[in-house]
Amino acid sequence: MRPYEKNPQAIYAESFATVRKEARLDRFGPGMEALAIRLIHACGMVEVADRLAFSDGVYAAGQAALQAGAPVLCDCEMVGAGIIRRYLPAGNEVIVTLNDPKVPGIAAGIGNTRSAAAVELWAERLEGAVVAVGNAPTALFHLLELIDEGAPKP
Template sequence: MTEFILEPGQIEMESMRIIRAGLKRPWLDQEYPVVERLIHTSGDPSLEQVIAIHPQAISCGLEALKKGATVITDVEMVRAGIAKEKLKLLGGSVECHLNDPEIAQQAKEWGITRSMTAFRLHPERLQGAIVAIGNAPTALLEVLRLAEQAETRPALIIGIPVGFVGAKESKDLLWERQDIPSITVLGTRGGSPLAATVVNALIYTALREG
């Protein structure tokens, strides 16, 4: 009969040991927490090959968090997965405007998605924020459009929408924008749990560093 590790801390330590031992790319020390958490959350070691981290992404994300930056998400599922109490210790909070009362009607009038509308109606919230997108490629496209102006440019974009219509293409556009610090998973894979886990990796790193 197989013997299972039952102690939670031991399970996590062993998971991280296995993940670290299997890594094939030469990551920087500051990138390991993000890479390891993405693989841990997905359960997929092959994900390493499509993780893309901008050279300034980690430092810009940590700096923003230590200053109490707001994290803005495209959907409630990303918001739900973020360690909000830990973020609060840094002076930050999480926002998602997708279900604000005016969004549905305005999206219908403009002929665009609700997730896109949520960002378009609150552009002032983006400056210096961390944007975490795990579901909607259209939201990522809107954030990239708004980020062309300094007054609506986030400190970091975590863009990991999932799917077969626009997800890969929107992430390719994000990665082409090397003027904006970003973290993404190229291709069709992604999702809310991955976007949230990147935010959490940064939160916990910021708390450790103080």
């Protein structure tokens, strides 16, 4: 066998160093840079940095929401599982509603995907929450539709 790194701390440090070396991070402020690095590390694609869209103040708003105990609403189990709970500052609840038994019926009723229907179940927790969308664009699009219709903003 080839020699390979076995020390978890060294592997972790090296993987983040590789992200910093290979990704174009110059357009991000300190908070967004850290978030971009985590996203790249999670998916293994440095080009994610070139595709991230965000608004001014979003990092500070998300950080403040988490500090205040806001829940993290996720579009799918994969995203929810990827959140390292010990890093959440206030024991924040991570909520994934995709597998709720009501979702198929809601999806049929709204004529959309299960991912979009799962967003309907966020209503009571949406205001001030942090939303993490991974692989379900219909969840994001439906959330934007609901906000356009007057739903509270996360």
